[in-house]
Amino acid sequence: MIPFAKISMTDVEKKYINQALETNKICGDGEFTKKCTGWFKENCGINNFLLTTSCTHSLELAALLAGLKQGDEVLVPSYTFVSTADAILLRGATPVFIDIDKKTFNMDVNKIEEKITPKTKAIFPVHYAGVACDMDKIMEIAKKHNLIVIEDAAQGTLAYYKGKPLGTIGDYGCYSFHETKNYVMGEGGAIIVKDNDKYLEAEIIREKGTNRSQFIKGVVDKYTWHEVGSSYLPSDVLAAMLYGQLERADEIMEKRMHIWNTYHKSFESLEKQGKLARPYIPDYATHNAHMYYMVLPNEKIRNELMEKLKENGILAVFHYIPLHTSPMGIKLGYKQGDLPETEEYAKRLLRLPLYPDMTEEELTFICEKVHTILNTLI
Ligand SMILES: Cc1ncc(COP(=O)(O)O)c(C=O)c1O
Incomplete structure (x- = not known):
């Protein structure tokens, strides 16, 4: 895995x-x-x-x-x-x-x-x-x-x-x-x-x-x-x-950035086809490759992609359950529908594995699997 x-x-x-x-x-x-x-x-x-x-x-x-x-x-x-x-x-x-x-x-x-x-x-x-x-x-x-x-x-x-x-x-x-x-x-x-x-x-x-x-x-x-x-x-x-x-900060940053950039480049074509959206980095931001996520067209496709990646030994995850719709958020008086963008996009986001010591084989395998699975789903 x-x-x-x-x-x-x-x-x-x-x-x-x-x-x-x-x-x-x-x-x-x-x-x-x-x-x-x-x-x-x-x-x-x-x-x-x-x-x-x-x-x-x-x-x-x-x-x-x-x-x-x-x-x-x-x-x-x-x-x-x-x-x-x-x-x-x-x-x-x-x-x-x-x-x-x-x-x-x-x-x-x-x-x-x-x-x-x-x-x-x-x-x-x-x-x-x-x-x-x-x-x-x-x-x-x-x-x-x-x-x-x-x-x-x-x-x-x-x-x-x-x-x-x-x-x-x-x-x-x-x-x-x-x-x-x-x-x-x-x-x-x-x-x-x-x-x-x-x-x-x-x-x-x-x-x-x-x-x-x-x-x-x-x-x-x-x-x-x-x-x-x-x-x-x-x-x-x-x-x-x-x-x-x-x-080791430079080494760790370099390795994380390499993985982030490889994912980003690999998924450009899928974004062009409207099959996913890649992270957006505003001009004012210099990010630190903490996370690579993608936004899928809907929750069903997100969950199917996650499931199929898992079947292929790749652990992709999502987060967060919006705080306002969690049990504590409900206790605070919030309800479904209060924050539409949060609710919609929380359902569509998927995070891919990202850690400094990921091998080139693992990275290539993940990219290939995302392409193959998405191309069969959509
Ligand atoms: C946005 C955000 N705030 C706070 C925390 C809490 O950090 P810690 O686990 O160091 O308490 C996390 C951890 O995942 C986080 O992502």
Whole structure:
């Protein structure tokens, strides 16, 4: 079976994991956590970067820092992973779902303003498939209505909007290093905080509400409880794995990009025949080959293609069940028909296997099978 995703683990990661284990200091904020933070500063110019235990936790931390509370409304796509909406609900605030732009699967920026009320406090744009949202437009709306912007860049590490790293444009940016992402540490993530004072607050909340970060930096000689917090810092063993991946970032990106481009070229003819639509990358976006998806003419063809690929040993998958039509979305008062584009396109999207160590044989086999199956179906 050709899996949908597979981690790329080499001696580099193993060496660093062993080094971390040998330090006898495997809690959070050790040497490898520092190295990861330094890497993002050096390679992407990102400041105020904190490694976390997951993007889910980064989003929760951002929601805390943004001061979201009961009665606040937060604009968010329905076409996203549950964590984006959970972060809002955990603060007692209400997610207000926005429909997607069918070309990018990102939040439709033309449908944001009609959902703004006096209760609206923030926007959570999600950079689907590592392809940037129209951030100029989103920031302009946010400025006009005084809203906080929290970028869910779970899929957007090392992807850019007009040359700016995703996650650095809004007030807060959140990354994922989950095993299914481009650079992995098992479970893990990061938060980027624009404002320096908020960054210091983030350090405290991430460390159970203490100023331990200041203590580690030698700024204070003991640390103590400053505010309510939680534990959002990962073990340095996991940071060691991530650092290995970051050292291999160019190689991983190159391999992913090769697969993405091969799929894209191969399916051009099928797109011309109207049998599928390929991903659309706006001029302002530099994507990171996180995901290759295709949009089929209808749900039946999507499901048949997925089934037949499986019979041929290829694991292709779809996601997401739109949040507004999921059981929790229904509890929130939403119903089928509320977000037509999200509902329609969620049924037609199919994701193909994409992982750095995919062989040329596997890649050719998948391309050939998609052609053969679609040509018999349509
Ligand atoms: C858009 C989006 N947000 C949040 C998350 C949650 O990331 P994590 O698994 O690191 O908590 C994911 C993970 O798939 C995601 O795709």
